[in-house]
Every structure is written in C-alpha cells, then in structure tokens.
Amino acid sequence: MLAEREQGMKTDFTLVLGGEAGQGVESTGAGFALSLARAGLHVFAVADYRSRIRGGHNFFQIRAKASEFFCHNEEVHLALALSREAADFHARQLVPGGAIVYDTAMNVDKTAWPDGVQDFSMPLTEIVQKAGGNKLMLNTAAVGAASGIAGLDLRFVEGVIEDNFGGKKGDQVAELNLAVARAAHDYARDHFAHRFSFKIRAADAQQRLLISGNPAMSLGAVAGGCQFMAGYPMTPGSPILEMVTGLAAEYGIVTKHAEDEIAAICMAIGAGRAGTRAATATSGGGFSLMVEALGLAGMTEVPVVIFEVQRPGPSTGLPTRTEQSDLMFALHASQGEFPRIVLAPGTIEEAFRDGWRAFNLAEKYQCPVIVLSDHFLATSLQTVPPEDLDFDRVVIERGDMLTPEQLDAMEGDYKRFLFTDSGISPWAPPGHPKGVYRSCSDEHDEYGSIEEDAENRNRMMEKRMRKLEAARADMIPPEVYGPAKADITFVAWGSSYYPVREAMALLDEKGVSANFLHITDVWPFPADAVTKLLKKAKRIVSVENNYTGQMGGLIRRETGIHIDEQILKYDGRPISPEFILRGLKGV
C-alpha cells in the first residue's frame, strides 16, 4: 500500500483524446477527467474544438497529477485518436515512450512520427462490435483502453459511465458502454501495459470538485441571489444562461432567452429598475450590441451584472477559442462617462466569488458591473477543493435600498437621485406609494425629471462619479504569489493566472525565482497597490492573451510604470507554461 502511494505521488500524466466533431470527444474527455478526479488526482483539462457540429478535428487534453499543479502543459503521454487527422496531429505531440491508440482499420501515415512514439493500434471497432456496441461507443472503447494501458483501475471509468448513462441497473446503453469499456481495457492491458511506463495511480485524497469557470460563475450568481437573467446564445457565454435556467424553477429565478442581446440587457436593466438582482451573460460580440444599454444603466443608476466571456475577435473571430482582448472595451464601452465596475476573475474560486459579489457591488453602487471571463477559464475543467466554491462566505448586501418602513416614515417627496456625499442615493423598489419616481436616460434632476441646467449637470455628474471613489473600498487588491523578492515579477490578469503559476514552478526548478502580481479587480483600478508592488520589482514581465498588451497599457496609464517585456499570445489558444518560458529572454 505504501509503495502504491509513493508511486501515486509521481503521477504526472497527460492524455489527449482527438476526433471529429460528433464523435463525443468533449463529453467522453470530460467523463475521463471525472474518473481521474475520483481517483484522487488533481486534474486540468482543456477542450480544443472548431466552430462546427460535424467533422473537423477536436481534441480534449487532460493532465492529471498526484500533487497540486496549475494548468495543462505541452507534454503528452498517451493519445487516443478517433480519426486519421487526430492520429496525424497528436502523434507529433507525444514524448519519447509515449503512445498513440487508434483503430487498426484506420490507415495512418507514420512517416512523420517522432522517434520513440509507440504504436498501440488496436481493433477498436471490432472490440466494440463484439461487445454488442455501436460505432458511437468508439470513444468509450478508447478511454477503456487508456485505463488498461496506464493502469488506472477500471472502476473509476465504470462509475462515470454508470452516472452518465442514467445509473440504472440494466439500462441498456449503460450496460453496453460498460461492456465496451471492459473489453477494450482488457485488450489494451494485455497487449500494451507492460510496454508503457507512464502510469496513473489512484491517490488517497479528499474529494475534489471537477468544474470549469462557467458553472462556477453561474453557481456564484445563484448563491448571490440572482433573480433574473436574460441572454442570447453566444459561445462561450451561453452555458451561463443555460445553467441558471436549469436551476431557475427551483431557485425562484426568472430567465429569458431574448430575441437579441440588446433585448437581453434591456430586460435585465428593466428587472434591475424593478428592484431585483438581474444579469445577462454573453461574449464580446453580444456585449458589443449591449453597449448603448450599458450607458442607460449607468445614467439611470440601475444595478445590472454583465457576465462577458471573452473569445478572440474582432467580429466573429475564432468562436470556440480564447483571448483576453476585451479589457479596454469593457472599460470604455458606451458613450459618455459613468461609473462602472469591472472584475476579472482568474480562477474557479474567483469566478464563484465574483459571481455573487458582482450583485452586491451593482446594488451598493447602483451601476453596471461587468465580470470578464474568457473561454479558457470558462471551459477548462479542473479539480478544486469543495471549499473553493465558498458558499459560507456569501453575503447579500443590497446597499441603500429603502424598506417599506423607511418609506412609510419618509417626509416630503422622494428624491430618487438625491445628492449625497457618497454619491449613492437611497433607492426604492416599485410598489410603495411614497416610492413612486420616474427615471430617464436624459440628464435629470434629483427627482429623475429631465433637466438640462448646467449646474444640475455638474452636480449630477459629480454625484454619479463619486460612487466610483466610494467603490474603491470594496475592491480586492491584486494578489501576490511567490517570494517578496524575486528575479522576475510577472504581471497578469484573469485566467493567465494558470500558466503563470505553472511557469513559476518550472522556473523554480531551474533556480530562477519569480513572483507574480495577479490583478482581478480591474476597475476602479487598484493603482496604489500596483504601484507599490511593481516599484520594488527587478524585472517585470507581463503575460496576456492578446495582441496589444491591454493590461500593460492600463498599468502605464494609471501608474506611469512602463512594462517593456511583454509575453503576448493571440492565436486563440491558451497560454502554456512552456510558451511563457520560451518568451523569457536569457532564462
């Protein structure tokens, strides 16, 4: 048992499953990731797929390790190819001693394979047929084979199959998939296991959650008392509306798939105007359509939350891929000047946290709150301790919302846009005789009536903008990881957290010390904290998934600190730790 556990500690294994759209690459990959998580391993899995329903080449890459780590890397040990294109593509990623599994019936050209790659072709189709299955179960056969080759106890795979196919005893689809997995497992174990030295060993560990950013953020929203969500489908933001809709009836949430994004945000703003916690979820293209209404929320001081899951632009861009290129857009979207809050969670824990926190901030400061996620964070499946979804920390803060008792006791007419020192005016949900007011997207007076007077304009602008200063008190300063003094100081925001943390570990092995300033609350910008931390840095390197180094530019604008060294990636693929190391000069 002790020997087993020691070996388990060494597990650092990457498997890639590749095939055409329609072959169940992502669902099967996610299932295998869950098997690994249940085997007590830390898991990080990225999906790479094209914007199409059938054909093409999609893959799902899973890294599993016995000890904590931060993200995927470029070393692949075992490839499962369901198509010829997948075989061609993934054979080249394999480390020496790594192996590729594919159907013997497939005509694969091996001339370009690197040295040391092992050919584990096996009669997958035949095995599936003999077990009574159909060609849709090739993916199940592949993961069964993987467990046989890498030595993962098949019960972890079986458990997931049972859960995914209903879990009912005697369910035919479940039974057939189980039979297919077993047959492929046994064949692969008998033929290949002895020739394959990279093993997956189950570890004794606490149970971890296997989750990605989209559901974490959605759960955060539900935990934060979201009462209304509207949206229009757009990859990669759609799963947020889908997930909240799935919970809507039970949790008392109204959701609406609207006719377009303009309608979606206007519905959310209407719901906010009516005194409820309201949100919309989209990606950059949808957010582009929402921009005018963002200003409406700013001008009429309506709380609304916008979950913006970035993907590469411009225009349609790379619909199923990742980028962090909407930072400047989020900061400046819509005409005129008004307070807004922009949050950019980088981890699952932060995605959940900002999911509920956004509603508090929106209501406290009566302004739009934009939560910027991206495809990489939204879709990468990873294991986290259950407490990372920290429901215990959730608090509901509704700001200066007037209670019926306060309204009953109010003397004189209600001034919805009362001038106050903080800029925050007490707000009344509709339905109380004394809380009747009108509000408008025109400049207005304290009652909410259209008013063009210059002095009123100045006072109203200043009142609104003061809220942003007040909001600074609630902003979470950047987190610093690593030693206080280091050779290299990384600066990144949002999901670049993962490859930077992993790169730091790689640098540590090389004897190079690095620390990391991770910015999550982007606006109002934490200028003082960033200045203080960067002033001490020896060598600053910014890492961003965009072309123009948007955060680097923002830091320069807000602090005067110019970051010369930028590692930027804009090919639509997530940043890998190796990419960062290659970008570092002289390391």
Place this chain on the structure above:
Amino acid sequence: MVTVKDYQSPVTPTWCPGCGNFGIHQAVKTALAGLGLQPHEVMLVSGIGQSSKLPDYTHANGYMTLHGRAIPSATGIKLVRPDLKVIVHSGDGDGYGEGLTHMVHAARRNIGIVHIAHNNQIYGLTKGQYSPTSEMGTRSKTSPEGAIDRPLNPLLVALAAGATFVARGFSKNGKELSELIMAAVQHRGYALIDVLQPCVTFNRVNTYEWYAERVYSVADEPGYAPTDLNWALREAQNWGARIPTGILYQVENVPSYEEQVPALKAGPVGLRPVAPLPPDKVKALKAAYL
C-alpha cells in the same frame, strides 16, 4: 377613489401647443384612474422621442429608456413584477423603426404589457424626418424628393406576429381612447394600441381634420367580429379613405407569457427576499461536480 389628479406630475409638458400627445396623456390618466389603479401600481416605460416624455409628465413609476428599447425594458420589469401594470409608450420611429423587432417578439410571447404607439407618421424630436409609417411621397429632410419606402401597417404586423389584442385610437377621440386603454390594461397578454396622433409642427398632411374625416369605429360596422383573425386582417388593411379605430382583434384564450413562467408560479420574484442559500441546497449544487 383614484382620480386623474392623482397622476398629476409637477413637470409641465414641453410638447407643442395642440400636440396629439396631450390627448393621449389625458386618456391614459383617465383610464388608469377609471380602473382604480394607484400610481404606485403602474409602471410607464418609454423609449426616446416626444411620445416617450410622457412618463416624465405623469406621477407614476416611470422609466424612460433608450430609443426603440422600451419593450424589452418593460418585459424585464413585467417578468419580475407581474403584479405591476406595465404600459409602454413608443412613437412610430421609436417603436415601429428602431424597436420593431421587440414588438414582434412581445406579440408572439403574449407578454402582459400594454403598448401605446403614438403614431404621428413623422419624427418629431429630431425635427421632421419621415418615419416608418409616413405615406409614400412624404417630403421631409431625409426624403426631399418624397419617400419611396412603402409605409408599415403596424396592425397587420402585430396580427401576423400573434398579438392577442390589436386596437387603434385617435388622440382627439379621448373617450374612445381611454376605453381602449382600459380594455388593454385588463387584457391577458400583449396589447397594441396604435394611436393616430397629429403632429402640428412637422406633419402638415395628416392633421386633426385629415384624420377626423377618415376614422370610423369598427364596432359600428356590420359583421364586427373582433375574435376572428381573418376579419381583423381584412379590416386592418383599410387605410386612406377610411381608417378603422377601436378593437380590431382580441382573444383571451391565449395564456400570457408571465403566467407560464415556472419561477412566477409562487408569485412575483421581485417581492421575495434575497437570502443566502440553505445548506441542503449548497450540498446538492456541489454534488453535481463530485
């Protein structure tokens, strides 16, 4: 007892003297008071345009939003507070141009909002450009040679989209108009009232006299059949020599959108307290990821 005075706002309208909006404004207040509704039970939502200033001139909950976007904003309000009477005021540019999509979808959903379209066949606020309902040949700053677009027939659009209440009023016929508004507020689902509204400054063709000579009440027509869609589709095509007013179509057998929303079965979500989730719910939510 609610009176028209209860809806009196301290703000003086800036509409031109003689503007058709005054008649509509009076009819709205009369209808709401007539129904015994208090100002806090009503939410007036508008877009941008001269018509859309109406909420500012009315003591009631009011939200003046963006050009063309009153309907989705009102939809959001209705979906969290179905207990409120939500009334949209749009113009013909605002509601039939910029926001036409939203009208079509509101109609097919049968969301419970009243849509009062102030249709003066011209852009007033931006000073006299032709609108989606301007007649062909209308000369304006953006159609100096005369409009070559054919005008939109909003009643046909609404009927085709599945609206369950389609009516037309004339701003000068206050009694008829306030009765139409009362019927619309009490209607189950989306209700469109297209209101003929003379613009005394920019539209010198479609004047009070022009409309007065042409309007007729559909209820007085032989064979009046407002529950018959085919009848309504035929009648709605009348324009020119004779312009129909009154309820052209109304059916009550279509459920409103909000009465079918699962989360609203237990009452308006906007009236429920917001609180952290209980431990059993938290456990269930996390279990899905183990």
